[in-house]
Amino acid sequence: MDFYISLLELRHREVIEKIYMQGKSKERVASELGLTSRTVQNLRRKAVEDLAEMCRFAAEGE
Incomplete structure (x- = not known):
């Protein structure tokens, strides 16, 4: 999950x-x-x- 969080825009990541x-x-x-x-x-x-979308995308690629 840390990887996906690192991909967020700075403000989103901070929050x-x-x-x-x-x-x-x-x-x-x-x-x-x-x-x-x-x-x-x-x-x-x-x-x-955004995180949910990234996880869905990653799951589809498996």
Whole structure:
């Protein structure tokens, strides 16, 4: 999974790492990155969608 996360755009990667790997709340991540919590929520959703797509693509190639 780390490989796929590394392929994400920088902002998406930062949000995913802070929320899922560091266990931070959306509000905390928003504060650290100078964003609104809504923006963090949108970035997280898009990153998860992108990761799911990458995993589907990889599974089809097996």
